[in-house]
Amino acid sequence: MNDRLRLYSYWRSSAAYRVRIGLNLKGLPYELFPVHLLRDGGDQHKPAFRSANPQGLVPVLEHGQRMLRQSMAILEYLDEVWPDPPLLPATARDRQRVRALAQLVACDIHPLNNLRILQYFEREWHVPQPERDEWVRHWICDGLDAFEAMLHDHPSTGSFCDGQVPTIADACLIPQLYNARRFGVDIARFPTIARIEQACLAHPAFDEARPEKQPDAPEKSPG
Template sequence: MRFHGFFRSGAAWRCRIAFALKGVTPDFVPVHLRRGGGEQKTPAYRALNPQGLVPTLEVDGHALTQSLAILEWLEETIPEPAFLPKDPFERAEVRAFALVIAADIHPICNLRVLNHLKDPLGHSQDEVDAWYRHWNVLGLEALEAIAVRNAGKGRFVFGDTPGMAEICLAPQLGGARRFGVDLAAFPRLVEVEAACNALPAFANAVPGKQPDAEA
C-alpha cells in the first residue's frame, strides 16, 4: 500500500487515523499542495487521482480516492475494530455525522477554495479566515447538538469506541483551532476530541508529527 497525502490535509489526516486504528501501515508519499504550484496537479498524480486532490491510496493496482470511500473500504476489508455500529439506523447516524464534516464543512474551507477567494475573487486574508470560521461554526453547532444528544452513550460521540465520526471530527477541530475558531461553544466536541487524543492512533496522526510536516 502507498498512501499519497499532505501533513496538513484534513482528509489525509482522517486516513492516517483510520490506518492506525485498523493496524495498517502504508508507505507514505508526500504530495506538497503548495510547492511548485501544487504537486497534486501534475499529470502523474492526476493519473491516480483525476481530481488532483489528496489523499490517494494505492493498493493492489487500484488507486482509491476520497477519504470517506477509503474509510468504507477499510471497514469492509478489515472489519475490526469497527468504524461503524451494526444497526442500520445507528450506522446512518454515524455516517451523517461524518458527512456534516466531510461534505458540509471541509470542502467549503479547503485550500483550493480559500485560494480562489483570494485570487481571482480578491478577498483579504482576514476575509478568508472569516469564511473558514463561518462555515466551521455552522457545522460545529450542528455537531455539538448531535453530540450532546448522544452524550450518555460513552466517551466518544456514539459510544465507548471511536469510529467514523471521531475520525472526521478530530482533524476538523484541529483545522478550526488553527484558523482561530473559538471552540468554547462546543464543549462536548472538545471533550470527545480529548478522549480521541488519548489514543495513539489519533495522537500520532496529527500534522506536526508527519514526515512532511513544516512549521
C-alpha cells in the first residue's frame, strides 16, 4: 500500500485538529492541504472538494488512492494500520470507556456548535450573534460537565483521560476546549479536565497540532 498521507484540513476545525493529533501521536508524516471553510463561501462546497467528501466536511485523509472520512473513523483506522503506539487501551473495558469519552465530544458536543449549524441559524433563522454564542456555550458546558464527572475520581483517570498515555479521548477533548475558549467558557470550572489539558498541551504531538501553528492559520486575527 502506498503510505503517502495527505490531510485536508482547516486550521480551526475541531475535527481536523483531532486527526492532526492522532497523526502526530503515531509519528506519521503527512502533507497538509488547507481547505478554507469561510473564504468565498467556503472551499468545502466547491466541486473539487465535494469529490473528495460528498458531505463537504473536513477532515479527509488521503492514504494512497483512498479517501478516508469522519475523524473518529480516521483515528481508529490509524490505530489499525499503524498499531504502535496505540490510541486505544489494551482491554475491552477500557477501550469502551475511552470511546465513550471521545464520542461524548464528537457526537454530543461538537455537532451542536459546528460551523454549518451556526451558519444555518444566521442565514435561515436570522438568530443574532449573542444568542448563537449562548447556544454554543450551553451545549459545551452541558457536555463538559458530564465529561468532568466521568473523569473525576475514576480509577482509570491518570495524567491523561485514561492512564498515563494519550488516547483518542484526549485527541477529542483538547480541540473541544480550544473551541470552548473561543466562546468564553471558563475551563477552570472543570478541574480534572483542566489538569489533563495541561498534560496534553505539554506533549509535542498536541503542541504541534495547535490551530495557531498550522500553515493556514492567520498571523494575527482569526478568519
